[in-house]
Amino acid sequence: MAGVIRLDPHNPTGEGLKIWEVIPPDWLIGPVPDQRGVKAFEHNGLCTGTWENHGGSATSNHPYPLFELMQLIDGEVTIVDAAGRKDVILAGQAFFLPQGFKCAWDMTKYYRKYFMTFHGEDYPAETDPAKLKCIRLISNPTDAELDDVSKPTDGVGTLEPHQRQNLAYESSDGRIQVGTLVSGPCEFPIKSFNRNELICVQHGTVIVTGSDHEEIFTAGESFFVPLHASVGWRSEGEFRAYFFAVWP
Structure with missing residues (x-):
């Protein structure tokens, strides 16, 4: 359907997720992870699709280079802030990372997610300390x-x-x-x-x-x-x- 794009948990072509670009080596602690994904849409600094990581690695603390919303489809991932606070995200849960938030990823377990990332030249990184954190979305608000x-x-x-x-x-x-x-x-x-x-x-x-x-x-x-x-x-x-x- 023109205009609306359905995200597929695997790959709409039936070929499965494809090998993804490598995380910068200076970000990694441990082996290069096996990443796979498919982009459903990409334009003007915005990208959305499905991605998975087969575990075995982690990243060091870096300021996050873009804004990203993620919902886990399967598995588990842990986000660690600069003070060492850990947020464990499980299947079915969603979280958001603002651009500029300094964090590390513990990706030692398998996980798969829907995602949308965004970076725009006239959209500045977040600077409010109260917002520079791993932000969990509430599934069923009161x-x-x-x-x-x-x-x-x-x-x-x-x-x-x-x-x-x-x-x-x-x-x-x-x-x-x-x-x-x-x-x-x-x-x-x-x-x-x-x-x-x-x-x-x-x-x-x-x-x-x-x-x-x-x-x-x-x-x-x-x-x-x-x-x-x-x-x-x-x-x-x-x-x-x-x-x-x-x-x-």
Whole structure:
């Protein structure tokens, strides 16, 4: 479907994930890891797809060179900050690393993930000490952890939306946002998308529509909508999803 890109946990060609570029040797502690991946979309400093590491290595502490959201599909990985604090991420969980956060990776175990990375010349690295950390996304926020972000349907949709979100990260200019969206039944008309966004569905069903086709996404599936894609979307029941959005 033009405009919406489904991320595949293996490789949509059926060939499996391909050998990935090597991590810089001066970053590594231990052997060069066996990395494999597939890029579903890459343009203007943004890349999204599926990646896996077969373990056996770790990295030294370095400032992270880009912004990245990851949801683990399988396995386990540990992020270690400069003070030695460890965040262990397991399958089904999602986390975000801001550009500029100094951290190391313990990749001694197998893991596979959906990811979206972004680096833009006019998007500065994070400098707020409170935000320079491994940021876990909340899978199922409580009512107290959610803010209302309901938007009008421009009078076209038949289902009035009730949407709330837990914003895990927002850049100082508001152009980068990461969090968890909780939506009731809704319908939005087809229009030009005003941002790049990765969406990882955690619960329920989302139907994304184009001019002549629609795609159905359910829990455990992820998709990417590029800037200016002509899409609409709807849900007949509640759905919940992680998101990473970048505005121009």
